[in-house]
Amino acid sequence: MTTQHPLTEQAEALHALGRDDEAKELLARRLAEDGEDGAAWVQLARCHLASREFDEVIRTTAEALRIAPDDWDALVVRTYGLRRTGRRDEALAAAREAVRLATQSAMAHVALSEALMAWPERMLDSVAAAEQAVRLNPEYGGAYYALWKSATFSGRPDAGEIREFAVRQALRLDPEDAWAVEEHAGMRAAAPGARLPAKASAYADALAASPDSTSMRARLDQTVFRMLRGTRWLAVLSLCIAGVSVDLFPTEGETPKELPLPLGMRLYALFLMAVAWGLGALLRYRSLRQGVRLSLQSLLRRMFWARLVLAQAVWGTLFAVVIALVPWSGRGIPQALFWTGLVPVLLTIWFDRPRRR
Template sequence: MSTTGQDLTEQASALLSLDRVDEAKELLARRLAQDPEDVRAWAKLARCHLRVKEYDKVVEATGAALAIDPEYVDALIVRTYGMRRTTRPDESLAAAQEAVRLAPLMWQSHVALAEALGAWQPRWPEVLEAAQEAVRLGPEETAAYYALWKASLLNGRGDITALAVRETLRIDPTDAWALQEHADRQARAPGVRPKKQAEVYASALAADPASDRMRMGLDRAVFQMLRGTRWLAVLSLVLAGGAIDLFPSDGDGPGLPLPLGTRLYALALIGVIWAFGAWRRYRKLRAGVRLSVRSLVRRMFWARLVLAQAVLGTLCAVAIVAVPWTDRGVPQVVFWVGLGPTLLTIWFDRPRTR
């Protein structure tokens, strides 16, 4: 291979590592135009196609590489994934087994074998064995732990799943899938409140801003927090109704209008409910979560509706205790205007939290 050819292939490898797949393809096409027998360039081209899920082209490129050198291990490894994704499990397994035979001490061979074996449920225990062997051979390779994570999911081994995530984050604290799994595990732990869930997802999103999965998790947690504000409005309405005894059991409550001191005291209690229930909580949120609250309100109709109902319910509660009513008829209507739609949508919008 000429020096120019080596340079083109090396440059393509560097571009592929930066996810600049199209540029890598162009360089490899130039290299193969110079030397169609360059098996390494064919294998790199196959990896480019694999990165963008062009699985038929993966099979074609690895076929060209193996026609030149039937024992080129990297081509066999990549071919395993191409065959697996084009629903040719027998050929995928054959390629992986040949890679292991030729390079038994290469952790990538065992990762490929674990991938191929996953096509048959009765062989899932073998998937875990292959992944564990990959980790043994590559204890500092995040891809080996990713294979172990997938294998442990197939076999229902939660302890190994957690181990794979921990070890991956030890090696690379910014690894995308491990951050996602760690965040999901923390957020789904029993007793974790929406505020904590939002902070967990915000931390993961800061490390991997492009993660749609973390963005969805953060949006879900923020929406659950916003839903909670309506319960503060409901509590304010109940307190206001109790202050003037809107629905007296004996048909006759305390005389109206209420004294100014009583009304001011009820208003102060409503203020305390919101101070401890919302203002204090939201004031202490990390900046990323606060920004997400504003973003979700702009993007999501149901988030805007939730806030509108919380505001409406609270304003109704304030109106009930602030105005010196002389009759209970009007404040009763105000009470149901604030409470009825809110309770209905609390039940109706529950699916939006999923």
């Protein structure tokens, strides 16, 4: 077994921590000392790959292969650089050579799976290569990512089962694996019968594991907005309670309630509104996870339509309270208040549908 130079080992540790710029500086020092250190060239290529500097990946792996033409590790890294720069034939050749040199390496088979994905007609072969990687090393998380990715585009009838298996195994190895957490959140949210709070919790979990995920942020915001949007229906319900209590629209042929209503009936209407809001909003909010609550507060600061939703809910409820609480002697004014409170709420429910999507 070849012993790496201390600077290369330090750079490898920095790369594992995501500190690729610092790792590159150490590797530059090492290669200035000894430009024939193949391991340093391969590690530098990995740092460039993490930084999405694909042309540099190709250049540095070429140096490594000049020094050691049978370095299958360099061929694996080179495969990704070639694949990302559109050189799919060369990428496939590099991956196949890596598999030939290291038949029992799961990493080599993962690289082959990645290279094969450049051809839509070879997706099934890509899945097979990823499955072979899983068989060779069931403890290698990269194999499950390759299996999930290739199955996603394979068109296989059992692709959903394969993806679910890959996600669960990846989480077994690393419960904080970003892609697996995100995919698992999507699976939880898409489960039959999943309610909005459960979906929001799933997306909040994924966002905690991957704070920079724009897709999870967007999904969480959308779900929270849908929950917030529901508060306007509580305003509509409150207006209906007030309208029924005051008998604003008496049925033809029936004797309308005598106005003003007794204080007890008016207080009972307010009690029903409080119950509706308590069960529909307050208890629901208190049961939300802290991450979802913070997202709700953030959404109200960032999104005009979220603030408008809340304002409309308050608007309709205030009119309902006034209708129920005031001892009206006639129905003309409370009817006008009813429509004044109801129409803007219903209009915004209709017009914000594109924002909900």
